[in-house]
Amino acid sequence: MPEGHTIHRHARDQRRLMQGKALAVSSPQGRFERADTLDGRRLLDVEAWGKHLVYVFEGPEPRRVHVHLGLFGKFRRHKVPAPPPRTTCRMRLVSETHAIDLVGPTACELMDEAALARLLARLGPDPLRDDADRAAALARLKRTRASIGAALLDQSVLAGVGNVYRAEALYACGIHPDVGAASVPGAVLERLWDTLVAMLRRGVREGRIVTAVEFAKGEKRRRVPRREAFVVYGRRACRRCESPVRRWLVRQRWAYACETCQPPPSTSS
Numbered sequence: 219m220p221e222g223h224t225i226h227r228h229a230r231d232q233r234r235l236m237q238g239k240a241l242a243v244s245s246p247q248g249r250f251e252r253a254d255t256l257d258g259r260r261l262l263d264v265e266a267w268g269k270h271l272v273y274v275f276e277g278p279e280p281r282r283v284h285v286h287l288g289l290f291g292k293f294r295r296h297k298v299p300a301p302p303p304r305t306t307c308r309m310r311l312v313s314e315t316h317a318i319d320l321v322g323p324t325a326c327e328l329m330d331e332a333a334l335a336r337l338l339a340r341l342g343p344d345p346l347r348d349d350a351d352r353a354a355a356l357a358r359l360k361r362t363r364a365s366i367g368a369a370l371l372d373q374s375v376l377a378g379v380g381n382v383y384r385a386e387a388l389y390a391c392g393i394h395p396d397v398g399a400a401s402v403p404g405a406v407l408e409r410l411w412d413t414l415v416a417m418l419r420r421g422v423r424e425g426r427i428v429t430a431v432e433f434a435k436g437e438k439r440r441r442v443p444r445r446e447a448f449v450v451y452g453r454r455a456c457r458r459c460e461s462p463v464r465r466w467l468v469r470q471r472w473a474y475a476c477e478t479c480q481p482p483p484s485t486s487s
């Protein structure tokens with residue numbers, strides 16, 4: 219599933235192409251109901267909250283489109299004239315210059331202001347948003363009874379963090395994924411939040427996740443092969459100390475840790 223940096227990058231790219239323009243809006247597949255009610259309206263903004271995208275159109279409610287890519291959703295971009303849409307295209311947006319096709323999302327639906335408020339109430343702070351409230355995020359981590367590894371993937375605690383950032387940010391802060399979130403000292407949680415902000419922002423800038431930055435600097439980082447991009451994620455040995463990396467399921471996703479660099483709870487408490 220795409221992590222938050224991918225969604226923010228889609229929002230940024232689509233704003234650049236289509237913000238302020240009147241768009242032709244359609245659902246070639248037909249499963250985005252009432253898509254035609256937005257047809258011809260001006261797109262005011264594309265916003266990202268965690269893994270959710272929200273398009274805001276000018277005019278009467280409902281004037282928002284909520285998109286969640288899920289595991290299989292994808293965008294395809296074309297220059298106008300665009301090829302005919304595939305029959306699986308859930309939503310097509312067309313400006314005078316570009317077309318964007320959305321295929322295979324988990325959600326693509328009209329949304330009014332009240333529904334947006336309900337969605338946002340379910341989401342924790344998103345480290346990539348300028349208006350994110352760090353104190354509120356840390357309070358949510360302190361309140362949960364889950365392990366820190368489980369809490370980071372809970373979108374109602376923090377929005378936008380996925381499996382790779384979980385593994386790499388916990389590693390960078392020396393925190394074992396099984397440590398109870400509430401037992402992590404406040405100063406360490408602050409550092410974890412700041413680490414996530416920096417890692418996610420770099421991901422938006424570079425369009426991919428490279429967290430082993432001390433091993434791959436500057437321009438070279440863009441070409442670093444995937445297996446060398448991480449310190450523990452997907453690895454057999456820790457990039458720094460070469461101890462074996464342990465892999466186990468936390469919240470149904472593989473967690474990775476170097477138990478030399480990230481002491482397990484029994485030895486660290």
Ligand SMILES: [Zn+2]
Nearest residue numbers: 456459476479
């Ligand atoms: Zn290590």
